[in-house]
Amino acid sequence: MSDSSNPFLAPSTLLYQLPPFAEIRDEHYRPAFEAGMAEQLAEIRAITADPAEPTVENTLVALERSGQVLRRVATVFFSLSSSDSTEFGTALEEELAPLLAAHHDAIRLDPALYARIAALHESRDSLAMEPETGYLLERYYTEFTLAGAGLSDDDKVTLRELNMRLSTLTTRFEKNLLADTNALALVLDDVADLDGLGDGEISAAAEAARERDLPGKYVITLVLPTSHPYLASLTNRSVRERLLAASRARGIRGGEHDNRELVLDITRLRARRARLLGFGSHAAYVTADETAKTPEAVADMLGRLAPAAARNARAEQQALQAAVRDSGADFDLAAWDWAFYTEKVRQARYEVDAAAMRPYFELERVLRDGVFFAATRLYGITFAERGDLTAWNPEARVFEVSNEDGSPLGLYIVDFYTRDSKRGGAWMNSLVSQSTLLGTPTIVTNNLNLAKPAAGSPTLLSFDEVTTLFHEFGHALHGLFAQVTYPRFSGTNVYRDFVEFPSQVNEMWMLWPEVLQNYARHYRTGEALPPELVDRIRESSTFNEGFGTSEYLAAALLDQAWHSIDADAEVTDVAAFEAAALAAVGLDNPVVPTRYASTYFAHTFSGGYDAGYYSYIWSEVLDADTVAWFTENGGLTRANGDRFRDRLLGVGGSADPLAAYRDFRGRDAQIQPLLDRRGLN
Incomplete structure (x- = not known):
């Protein structure tokens, strides 16, 4: 194969350097990875062989310019491995994992390269550098330094072995989880078992069965968290129990997919790696x-929140148990009953019916008249769908984004629907990351896992799914707005415990009156969501927060527990470790299971949030404080949008994030707005 036939070996000539997905074939990936790694190592050798004293230009800038072929192929390959995997891609990913780990170690552990960086750092006060540099x-x-560049040669050999082994194991964890998630999808024979679901949800279950060649049956595919949105609606208790059991069985059934x-x-x-690097635990290594x-x-922080959350959850449990008795049933509330009776209590107490809201949340209106509308009002940006541009899957849609003055901002690609080739959850990626040094534009993507109804049926979202779309679009805005010199700082390349902050802030516009009135309209009649229902939604904002906070904190604390063990710890039983960890913090209520159990905790065992799942609530302190600022300063205005864009989102990773926050807010964040939001006062 000639170099010219491999689309990864040169920048794409398409608009915004969109990868030429129509031309990319399986046989292109391995040669491009091999060429990309070889090219970057040659570039690193050129840096370290330079006889001149290290300078910003011959060391830092050269390092930032290196690895462009590898960056192009890796971005596409790993984006597709999450959103549209194939057997070929899954096998190649397992093969590549240790090779890429070794490649990155060859750079980060290079003593000559580290010596040049250290020399620059030593003389930094005498260098005339721009703040970003x-x-x-x-x-x-x-x-x-944290990666181990200062270790002895023998310790570096050990470190390389550990990194390669970990890259293989985490890749295998994700592969197993996807396979088991697909295998455990709930198959039902009778439409009566779906009682309580809407027409669109039943259509989606029938469509999922058709795609699996199960005519006449219905399939409920699993979502990544323990709980499933259908648990709030399914009237058949045994079906609810089976659905939750399927979710919790992932990775513990024995066989090749046991995690x-x-x-x-x-x-x-x-x-072991943390000890080698001089830390008492992996959690200490990560948070450093x-x-x-x-x-x-x-x-x-987590310890301050957990007791109040557990107390609130127990109070909610008592109210739900009373609702069970009031319904004439005679059983103790179980985990699979929580969401169902929560909706009954919510409806009785606040007259808020979650299922009845779905017809007001039709996907296309939520996207265009909600998500895009809010962004236009706040930032002046506009969106034009580009049907002439091809993404990785026919279901993925491409939008060109422009600034208020008509200048180009980037491309936004969104892939809404679940399929067996897509991992669970929802996420944002960057396909091309802006950098003035490299002259690269911006392409960002969002992936969701909505159930796809049959052709001709509308996609009606739950309240939580609308929240997820606004959330993930907040990540996309962060990626679109960041304007930096160096690729190292592009888009969402910020601290892990800061990255969720912009996305959480964007959730606020979902219920902002001007936005809600624009998109929340009945898909048949066009009638707006009744104002009195909106008021009741707001009144019920802290309802069930004991459960929501407890299940999240249980997962965050479980993540911390796993990564607080030292290298000599002898843990042999995953279930026993989980039980002890949750009991230690008072979150071992069997009716409130952790949001993710260990064997399907993708965030921490394959998704880069290891010892970092606390990030969501850590960032929420900033988020709640920012929502208070917007509210105090007039809300959805261009002036507010410009300030947030210029001082926070536009900074990307090019400055200390907490310093950027202080520049935006005028002070450090305060925790009180978060406590108010979650009912934890």
Whole structure:
């Protein structure tokens, strides 16, 4: 195969350097990865062989320019491995994982390269650098040091082995989870078993069965968290029980997709690596380079919230048990009953019927008249769908985004529907990341996992799914707006415990009156969501927060527990470890299961949130404080949007995030708005 036939070996000539998906074939990936790694290592050798004294230009800038072929192929390959995987891609990913780990170690552990960075860092006070360049130097020195660049040669050999092994195990964990999630989808024979679901949800279940060649049956596909949105509606208690049981069975059934040994191996190896790098635990290693700085700071915050959340959940449980008795039933409330009776109590107490809201949340209106509308009002940007541009799957849609003056901003690609080739959950990726140094534009993507109804039927969203769409679009805005010099700082390349902040802020516009009135309209009649219902939704905002906060904190604390063990710990039983960890913090209520159990906790065992799942509520402190600022300053205005864009979103990763927050807010964030929001006062 000639170089010219491989689309990854040169920048794309398409609009915004959109990858030429129609031309990319399986046989292009491995040669491009091999060529990309070889090219980058040659570029690193050229840097270290330079006889001149290290400078910003011959070291930092050269390092930032390196690896462009590898960046192009890796971005596309790993985006597709999540959103549209194939057997070929899954097998190649397992093969590539240790090779890429070794490649990255060859750079980060290169003593000559580290010496040049360290020399620059030593003389930093005498260098005339722009603030972004100075911050780039700080980040490289810190990251290389934490990665082990200063270790002895023997320790580096051990570190490389650990990194390669971990890359293989985490890749296998994700592969197993996807396979088991598909295998455990709930198959039902009778439409009566779906009683309580709407027409669109029943249509989606029939369509999922058709795609699996199960005519006449109905399939409920699993979502990533323990709970499933259908649990709030299904009237058949045994079906609810089976659905939750299927969700919780992932990774623990024995056989090739069992993840229990992987959990033990991954945590053991991470603890060994942390000790090698001079840390007492993997949690200490991770938080050292986050805004939290120490696991003790994380434990302090989570520990402040957990007791109140557990108390609230127990009070909610008593109210739900009373609702069970009032319905004439005679059983103890179980985990699979919680969402169903929550909706009954919510409807009785606040007259809010979650199922009745779905017809007001039709996907296309939510997207165009809600998500896009809010962004236009706040930031002046506009969206034009580009049917002439091809993404990775026919269901993925491409939009061109322009600034208020008509200048181009980037492309936004959204892939809404679940399929067996897509991993669970919802997420944002960058396909092309803006950098003035490289002259690259911006392409960002969102992936959701909505159930796809049959052709001709509308896609009606739940309240939570609308929230998810606004949330993920907040990540997309962060990626679109960041304007930086260096690719290292592009888009959402910020601290992990800061990255969720912009996306959480964007959720506020979902219920903002001007936005809600524009998109929340009945898909048949066009009637707006009744104002009195909107008021009741707001009144009920802290309802069930005990459950919501408890299930989240249980997962965050479980993540911390796994990654607080030291290298000598002997953990042999995943279930026993989980039970002890949750009991230790008072979140071992069997009726309130953790949002993710270990064997399907993708965030922490394959998704880059290891010892970092606390990030969501850590960022929510900033989010709640920012929502208070917007509310105090007039809300959805262009002036407010410009300030948030210029001082926070546009910064990307090019400055300390907490300093950027202080510049935006005028002070550090306060925790009180978060406590008010979650009813934890």
